Amino acid sequence: MTDGRKPSGETRAGDVLQRMRLDIISCVLKPGSKLRFEPLKDMYAVSFSTLREALSRLVAEGLVIAEGQRGFIVAPLSLADLIDLTDVRVLIEREALRLAIEKGDDRWEAEIIGTYHRMDRLQSRLGHEYYLSEDWSKVHGEFHYALVSACGSPNLLEIRQKLFERAHRYRRMSSQFRPKWREKDVEHRTIMEAVLARDPKRSSDLIERHIRETTENVVEHAGHLFSGGIPRAGADVAAE
Amino acid sequence: MTDGRKPSGETRAGDVLQRMRLDIISCVLKPGSKLRFEPLKDMYAVSFSTLREALSRLVAEGLVIAEGQRGFIVAPLSLADLIDLTDVRVLIEREALRLAIEKGDDRWEAEIIGTYHRMDRLQSRLGHEYYLSEDWSKVHGEFHYALVSACGSPNLLEIRQKLFERAHRYRRMSSQFRPKWREKDVEHRTIMEAVLARDPKRSSDLIERHIRETTENVVEHAGHLFSGGIPRAGADVAAE
DNA sequence: CTGTTTGATCTTTTCGAAATTATCGGTATC
DNA sequence: GATACCGATAATTTCGAAAAGATCAAACAG
Numbered sequence: 001m002t003d004g005r006k007p008s009g010e011t012r013a014g015d016v017l018q019r020m021r022l023d024i025i026s027c028v029l030k031p032g033s034k035l036r037f038e039p040l041k042d043m044y045a046v047s048f049s050t051l052r053e054a055l056s057r058l059v060a061e062g063l064v065i066a067e068g069q070r071g072f073i074v075a076p077l078s079l080a081d082l083i084d085l086t087d088v089r090v091l092i093e094r095e096a097l098r099l100a101i102e103k104g105d106d107r108w109e110a111e112i113i114g115t116y117h118r119m120d121r122l123q124s125r126l127g128h129e130y131y132l133s134e135d136w137s138k139v140h141g142e143f144h145y146a147l148v149s150a151c152g153s154p155n156l157l158e159i160r161q162k163l164f165e166r167a168h169r170y171r172r173m174s175s176q177f178r179p180k181w182r183e184k185d186v187e188h189r190t191i192m193e194a195v196l197a198r199d200p201k202r203s204s205d206l207i208e209r210h211i212r213e214t215t216e217n218v219v220e221h222a223g224h225l226f227s228g229g230i231p232r233a234g235a236d237v238a239a240e
Numbered sequence: 241m242t243d244g245r246k247p248s249g250e251t252r253a254g255d256v257l258q259r260m261r262l263d264i265i266s267c268v269l270k271p272g273s274k275l276r277f278e279p280l281k282d283m284y285a286v287s288f289s290t291l292r293e294a295l296s297r298l299v300a301e302g303l304v305i306a307e308g309q310r311g312f313i314v315a316p317l318s319l320a321d322l323i324d325l326t327d328v329r330v331l332i333e334r335e336a337l338r339l340a341i342e343k344g345d346d347r348w349e350a351e352i353i354g355t356y357h358r359m360d361r362l363q364s365r366l367g368h369e370y371y372l373s374e375d376w377s378k379v380h381g382e383f384h385y386a387l388v389s390a391c392g393s394p395n396l397l398e399i400r401q402k403l404f405e406r407a408h409r410y411r412r413m414s415s416q417f418r419p420k421w422r423e424k425d426v427e428h429r430t431i432m433e434a435v436l437a438r439d440p441k442r443s444s445d446l447i448e449r450h451i452r453e454t455t456e457n458v459v460e461h462a463g464h465l466f467s468g469g470i471p472r473a474g475a476d477v478a479a480e
Numbered sequence: 481c482t483g484t485t486t487g488a489t490c491t492t493t494t495c496g497a498a499a500t501t502a503t504c505g506g507t508a509t510c
Numbered sequence: 511g512a513t514a515c516c517g518a519t520a521a522t523t524t525c526g527a528a529a530a531g532a533t534c535a536a537a538c539a540g
Contacts, residue, residue, distance in 0.1 A: 011309050011523070013296075037492070047525045049289045052493080053296045056253075060300030062398075069251050069531060071492060081394075088395045091335055154321075155328045158302075159399060251493070277522070287495045292523080309501060311522060 016044050017054040024063045024074055025168040026134060032076040035064065061162055075166075079219065079226040082170050086215040089163045093211065094204040096148035096156050101200045104150035109196055115143040116192050123185065131175050131184075137168070143188065147195055147207075167211075174214050177221035184210075256284050257294040264303045264314055265408040266374060272316040275304065301402055315406075319459065319466040322410050326455040329403045333451065334444040336388035336396050341440045344390035349436055355383040356432050363425065371415050371424075377408070383428065387435055387447075407451075414454050417461035424450075 010018075023029045040051055055072050058064035065075050100108065119139045123130045130136050141164065148160060175181070187210050194203040250258075263269045280291055295312050298304035305315050340348065359379045363370045370376050381404065388400060415421070427450050434443040 011306075013523080014306075048493085049292070049526090050524060052289070052293060053523095056293045056296045057300045060297045066251075066254075069492065070533090084393050084395050088393060088399070091331070091396075095331055153324050153328060155324050155403075156331075159328070163395075253493080288523085289496090290494060293493095309522065310503095 012046060013050050013053040016046055016050060017057050019044060020054050020058060021061070021063060021165070022134075024058070025165050025172075026137075027169055027172055029074050031074050031169065033074050035072040035074060037071075062166055077169060077173070077226065079223055082215060082218060082226075085163060085167055085170070086211060089160075089167060089211055090208050092156065092160050092163060093148065093207050096151040096153070096160055097195070097204050097207055098200045099151035099153065099156075100148045101195060101198050101203060103152050108146075108150035111146045111149065112143070112192055112195065115139065115146045116188065119143050119188070120185075131181050141168075147191070170218055171214055173222045173225075174218045177217065184214075187213075252286060253290050253293040256286055256290060257297050259284060260294050260298060261301070261303060261405070262374075264298070265405050265412075266377075267409055267412055269314050271314050271409065273314050275312040275314060277311075302406060317409060317413070317466065319463055322455060322458060322466075325403065325407055325410070326451060329400075329407060329451055330448050332396065332400050332403060333388065333447050336391040336393070336400055337435070337444050337447055338440045339391035339393065339396075340388045341435060341438050341443060343392050348386075348390035351386045351389065352383070352432060352435065355379065355386045356428065359383050359428070360425075371421050381408075387431070410458055411454055413462050413465075414458045417457065424454075427453075 020029070029035070035055065037048060037051060041048065044051065044054075055064055055066075059066045059072070063075050064072050066072055119136070119142075122133075122136050122139055126133050126136060144164065145157075145161070148157065151157065187206070191203065191206045191210060194206055260269070269275070275295065277288060277291060281288065284291065284294075295304055295306075299306045299312070303315050304312050306312055359376070359382075362373075362376055362379055366373050366376060384404065385397075385401070388397065391397065427446070431443065431446045431450060434446055
């Protein structure tokens with residue numbers, strides 16, 4: 001039997017989903033803004049139904065909120081959500097890291113070293129303000145994924161990934177307010193070393209601090225931007 | 241301003257989503273089975289697009305899997321998934337319960353006692369094999385939700401709820417194989433008492449055992465039904 | 481002047497047909 | 511005899527128009 005057909009790649013809805021997700025976590029689509037169909041239809045060059053499907057999936061991912069029969073909005077950012085999200089992330093990341101350190105093999109170690117190297121090199125190439133680059137963000141995400149990838153739990157990894165993506169929107173805010181990114185870079189190296197040394201307690205503590213520090217930075221410097229729960233509900237879909 | 245309009249209730253897609261979710265977690269739609277559009281269209285009396293939207297959301301919830309351009313299947317059950325799911329649930333439930341015990345107020349306690357009472361009464365009314373009733377399952381779910389509802393973390397609660405629903409499909413298997421449901425009932429009471437006594441360690445340990453015992457029961461008595469990873473890929477959409 | 485109703489306009493939601501893509505069986509070729 | 515190709519069939523995926531619903535402002539009543 002000729003089983004080797006190309007499973008083909010992407011359904012168009014899946015493609016739009018991916019692009020919208022990136023646009024949301026990078027705040028091209030602003031938190032709290034209404035997602036009207038007409039502009040989006042042009043923006044992504046698809047029809048109502050296809051758009052709708054992507055939106056629906058994003059709802060289940062927590063990046064978009066469906067308001068009864070009143071359409072969709074980009075999930076708002078709020079202080080309460082940031083704090084909650086941080087606590088849950090700490091719980092999940094600690095456990096995933098603990099398991100990964102317990103179970104990780106040579107390939108896992110190599111992947112960590114590899115992604116760190118790529119991240120480091122890209123950073124040098126980009127110079128200061130490297131953290132504003134979407135490319136760097138991508139590699140940064142891959143590095144953090146690599147750390148926990150050997151945890152052996154698909155469910156934990158999936159939950160972690162969704163939380164990580166949601167947190168990206170807050171990280172983005174963080175980078176605008178007194179970014180201590182030189183320190184962040186040192187942290188990444190320190191975390192990697194602790195992980196490769198297979199020290200679960202120290203690794204988890206470092207990861208927790210790594211996560212909490214970013215949150216504290218946002219709370220301290222950008223906290224006032226959140227009024228109550230729905231910040232900057234203003235501007236509609238950004239054309240660019 | 242007349243703000244008191246009825247926000248209306250359900251979009252039709254949302255309604256279908258809910259019904260399909262119930263049908264999946266109660267295994268009316270069999271794990272691994274292909275979800276063809278024509279039969280489903282008749283079954284739920286909606287059109288392609290509406291159906292598609294519901295399916296899309298279920299994909300993001302992990303109850304349905306989208307296979308490239310080859311349609312949708314009900315997420316299969318597997319031994320590996322059950323074990324992984326159990327471990328993650330234990331992590332989440334323990335933490336949520338710990339927080340709830342720390343933060344819960346009088347209303348929280350009342351809700352626990354209330355749902356337990358309803359569960360207990362319904363059980364008496366249904367007699368033996370009460371656990372096969374969908375109504376009882378619903379109240380059972382509400383009881384377990386009540387226990388952790390005061391944890392103060394919307395994100396944790398949402399994750400917990402999705403995992404709980406996914407686990408329902410395995411619980412259903414459990415009930416078919418030597419159900420020790422008399423013991424389960426005692427466990428619920430014991431858990432409630434420990435929680436109301438605000439003993440976080442004991443409560444979490446009891447919850448963990450409560451969850452793991454069901455899993456062990458499935459592994460022991462139904463484990464052989466899982467071959468590798470994709471069990472009973474057979475039968476299509478069950479008409480009833 | 482305040483608050484409610486009504487109707488026009490705009491948005492979202494649903495629908496079923498059209499286009500695209502996979503699947504299956506038959507035929508030819510090595 | 512087995513494998514690869516090709517055409518017919520059946521499924522999914524996409525589309526844009528039609529229906530249903532929400533929003534806003536003006537007109538009206540208290």
